[in-house]
Amino acid sequence: MADLPILGAALNLKTLETHRDLMLDKQRDLELQDFVMADVLNGDWQPLVDRAKVLLDGHRGRVGIHGPFWGFTIHTRDPDVREIVKRRLLQGLEVCEALGGTHMVVHSPYSTWDYNNLDNSDSSRQEVLEFCHLAMKDAVRRAEDIGCELVIENIEDKDPHARVELARSFGSDAVKVSIDTGHAYYAHGSTGAPPVDYYVKAAGNSLRHVHLQDADGYADRHWALGEGTINWHAVFGALGKLDSNPRLIVELRDHSGLATSIANMAALGLAQ
Template identity: 30%
Template sequence: METTLLVQPRISRIAEYAALAKEMEAGFEIIETSYPDHLDNLEAYLDEIYRWVAPSAVQAVHGPFLDIVLHSPDPAIRQISERRVRESLNLCERAGARFLLLHSNHLPLIREHDYDEIWIQRNAEFLSGLEPRLRAAGITVVIENMWDPDPRLLVRLVRTVASPFVALCLDVAHQRVHGSGSLHSWWETAGSLTPYVQFGDNSGVADEDLALGEGTVDWLALNACLRGAERAPVVMAGVGFDTATAKLRRSLAFLEDNGFFPFPAAPGKRPAS
């Protein structure tokens, strides 16, 4: 099963998320496996997911990001970072997932000489080393913007690796908080390299994981970008840690009622902002 719409299930309420995914014809991006509590129990986590949904439901795996520094000057830190990413790739292969998400973890505040070049070089070397496995499994690593003010370095990284199996992920919520430009300018620069988009909403001051439509994200602009894409991206509708699926359902209703991508445009209705 391939789908354009994904959600992030929570293992503690997996039955609710399985029912919602079936109802909305959505797939899963599993994110809890990116946290330390689950990193040493990836197989058991996936087995529990598969008690509730078919294996084809898992379309994406969010790799580890806390303290992951693939470009660290310390070889020991690079080694453990690389090991954690490879473990997530193992999970992707077992799940038959199409995407592995990795944070850029680039720190724009560091102004030391050659920091940007070293970030590109070391990340490119590591990703290039994974490329044969990615190609064989049909998995695309997508690098997600975090603190990045714009996508220029991310674009350079992808073009340096020069593989169809290394691309970008636009995290809309991160762009709203940390980005220095508009969604339109981000997409104009990097949209052709971005097959995966994470939806989120916030005040623009902090990443509060609000329900979609309850923050300050420019949904009209985002909708225009995605509708105009040469190839429709996969979209994950994210609301962070939800005590139930109510916030997620509210968010999906917001997208559907307003005719926002990936839902069909509402005939004769101009989407609300």
């Protein structure tokens, strides 16, 4: 058991308070979800950070946030929208700095439509990279300055390699890869993408963050681990070959399933 990976969790402040003892028992990595909304980032979020620091007294695991994503993509072509994207990413990093956070999740720009159409034009793939760089360059510099990693999470991604190439194109240790197991399983079951463990293999040691959720291959379920049909032996087998020590973050719709998720993976001999 001692050599098994330790699972962390994505929680909000309310559920962090509920699960505080569980998070501290093995110094589990934490991702706070309170900072995804524009109204929070545009308002006075300092009391939320202050509350988090009180709850995290004695916590030595890694801490980060899910960054803002509603209403935009990081490869937007609209220059006015791009200015909003740049501001949101920098606002998220302000929160990270105040928290002492070491990661912020950013959503991938790649859609199912892209999979079929990026090679329909000689310039499409390069344009995605260029527009992402325009939107993210300030955030990348800021992340470098504060020691935070921007981890790009698959959403609709059917090609597990495109997002990895995007992250590497920045040439920065502050831009790495995230995988959401349920998103990958949706893409596998509903759009013909590779299985979930192939996403891990494609990322290799660029992988620094994983959202662990169970699902059925049809929708973005965020069920407790063990309640769906993901092949967890294959996923953890692929993770076990990496040296990048990714944050393994259980991300559930119902946070009360955290302890069950950990227990189910422990029963399979995969994690603790």
